[in-house]
Amino acid sequence: MILDIDTKLLKKNAYRVTKQRGITALRIRVPGGDLNIKYFDIIKEVAEKYGNGTVHITTRQGFEIPGIPMEKINEINELISPIIRGLKDEGVQIEDEEGGYPAAGTRNVxxxxxxxxxxxxxxxxxxxxxxxxxxxxxxxxxxxxxxxxxxxxxxxxxxxxxxxxxxVEPIYDPSRCIGCQACVKNCKRRVTGALTFENFKVVRDPNRCIGCGECILKCPTSAWTRGEKYxxxxxxxxxxxxxxxxxxxxxxxxxxxxxxxxxxxxxxxxxxxxxxxxxxxxxxxxxxxxxxxxxxxxxxxxxxxxxxxxxxxxxxxxxxxxxxxxxxx
Ligand code: SF4
Ligand code: SF4
Ligand code: SF4
Structure with a gap:
């Protein structure tokens, strides 16, 4: 059967034009790479019932379900509506929860x-x-x-x-520092060498510090603590x-x-x-x-x-x- 498919609409709906005529693949968005386990049943059902029984994990932390016949798109959009509703419940503006993904241009964050x-x-x-x-x-x-x-x-x-x-801005309390230089050595070896030890105190060069926070983790006496996050x-x-x-x-x-x-x-x-x-x-x-x-x-x-x-x-x-x-x- 040759289908009259609007490929623009298909792609907008987060389905892919594949190398197999009439067959598509659906991409599931997972913002922040964090998906509630309850949605796995839906992904499994789509893959088993409509796809080829596999799921590809994308480089952008989404799921791509291949092997879907294009004529099943509407059914699948209805089936995945709880996942889309989940996005809506989080505050994402989606008008029609049963119409599939409303856009795919801006990729999964x-x-x-x-x-x-x-x-x-x-x-x-x-x-x-x-x-x-x-x-x-x-x-x-x-x-x-x-x-x-x-x-x-x-x-x-x-x-x-x-x-x-x-x-993170690391905050130094010299009164807690025992001068072990663990922070200085670590910053030099693993980061940017922003710390030096002068007159029995650690000195941080703000121009070299990239705010990684490793000095805070390394200090055995909590002389470095977390300041503002940036x-x-x-x-x-x-x-x-x-x-x-x-x-x-x-x-x-x-x-x-x-x-x-x-x-x-x-x-x-x-x-x-x-x-x-x-x-x-x-x-x-x-x-x-x-x-x-x-x-x-x-x-x-x-x-x-x-x-x-x-x-x-x-x-x-x-x-x-x-x-x-x-x-x-
Ligand atoms: S790791 Fe802590 S105690 Fe050791 S030199 Fe650095 S700030 Fe001082
Ligand atoms: S925050 Fe990172 S770069 Fe800055 S002084 Fe600490 S270890 Fe070095
Ligand atoms: S090491 Fe840094 S970048 Fe890597 S997972 Fe931890 S916080 Fe994220």
């Missing part, structure tokens, strides 16, 4: 496991991922966002359009065929409020400058065309950054292009 589990985490990554999801979904613009608990960057925030990296925002990293590159630091020592406002403003920027003659345009290429200066002005509109925040004046993306033979000459 992924996150590392964060401070619910990981001792290195500087904040609750899953909670922030959900706040971002509420702010930006549903949306057709092709945007990738990930949040990570500390500069170890397990989620690979550096490969996203927006990557949010947890920071975020480093890295922007416009990407993979893809044209010009893969790592995201670069845009702002350090931002607070949560400013992170959310900047992300919201970025969507307004896309709306204003996207090339509407194209089927889709990835945000990184819009920034390349319009320039970092314009991007910076637009996304910082009405953003109240903490006093401590530092904003990049320019960004020098290296990345690379697939120019044949240049590296082999």
């Amino acid at each position: 992924s996150s590392c496991i964060g401070n619910r589990v990981c001792p290195f985490a500087n904040y609750d990554t899953t909670a922030l991922a959900l706040k971002i999801e509420k702010l930006i979904y549903p949306n057709d613009y092709h945007v990738k966002i990930a949040v990570t608990g500390c500069p170890n960057d397990c989620i690979k925030a550096h490969m996203q359009d927006i990557g949010v990296i947890g920071q 975020y480093r925002i890295v922007i416009m990293g990407r993979t893809g065929k044209k010009n893969p590159r790592l995201a670069q630091t845009f702002i350090e020592w931002a607070n949560e409020e400013s992170v959310l406002k900047i992300i919201k403003n970025m969507y307004d920027f896309i709306d204003k400058y996207i090339d509407k003659t194209l089927d889709k345009e990835h945000v990184g290429y819009i920034v390349d065309r319009e320039g970092f200066k314009k991007f910076k002005e637009e996304v910082l509109k009405d953003v109240k950054l903490p006093k401590k925040a530092k904003v990049a004046n320019h960004i020098d993306y290296a990345g690379y292009r697939y120019e044949r033979n240049t590296i082999y000459d």
Whole structure:
């Protein structure tokens, strides 16, 4: 049977055009990579009853269920409605819970496991991922966002359009310090070498400190404690065929409020400058065309950054292009 399928609508609904005619695959969003176990039964049912009995775990922490006949889409949308209702209950604006996912352009907001589990985490990554999801979904613009608990960057925030990296200001109490230098040695060996030991005290160089919080974890006497939490925002990293590159630091020592406002403003920027003659345009290429200066002005509109925040004046993306033979000459 040859089906008259609207592929735009299909993709918007989070189904994929596959290499097999008439067969699709459904992507389940899992913001922050955190899914209530009660939804697993639904995923299992879709895979067994409509798919090929397998589930692919995506790189963005979602589930992709392959082998679905396209004519079953409406039935499946009804079946997955509790998962979509779950998003709605969390505050994501969804009008028709039984109509399937309302958009797929803005990808699942992924996150590392964060401070619910990981001792290195500087904040609750899953909670922030959900706040971002509420702010930006549903949306057709092709945007990738990930949040990570500390500069170890397990989620690979550096490969996203927006990557949010947890920071903490370590507070030093010299009266508790026994001078063991465990923090100094660790920072030098594993981080950025921001600590020195001078006149029987530890001195932190704020320009070298990236707020990872390892000194707090290393100190045997709690001479280092957690101060305010902050975020480093890295922007416009990407993979893809044209010009893969790592995201670069845009702002350090931002607070949560400013992170959310900047992300919201970025969507307004896309709306204003996207090339509407194209089927889709990835945000990184819009920034390349319009320039970092314009991007910076637009996304910082009405953003109240903490006093401590530092904003990049320019960004020098290296990345690379697939120019044949240049590296082999
Ligand atoms: S990025 Fe940091 S907080 Fe997140 S899982 Fe890795 S080590 Fe833990
Ligand atoms: S680890 Fe703690 S006690 Fe040891 S030098 Fe650092 S601050 Fe002082
Ligand atoms: S927070 Fe990290 S970078 Fe800063 S002083 Fe401590 S260990 Fe070094």
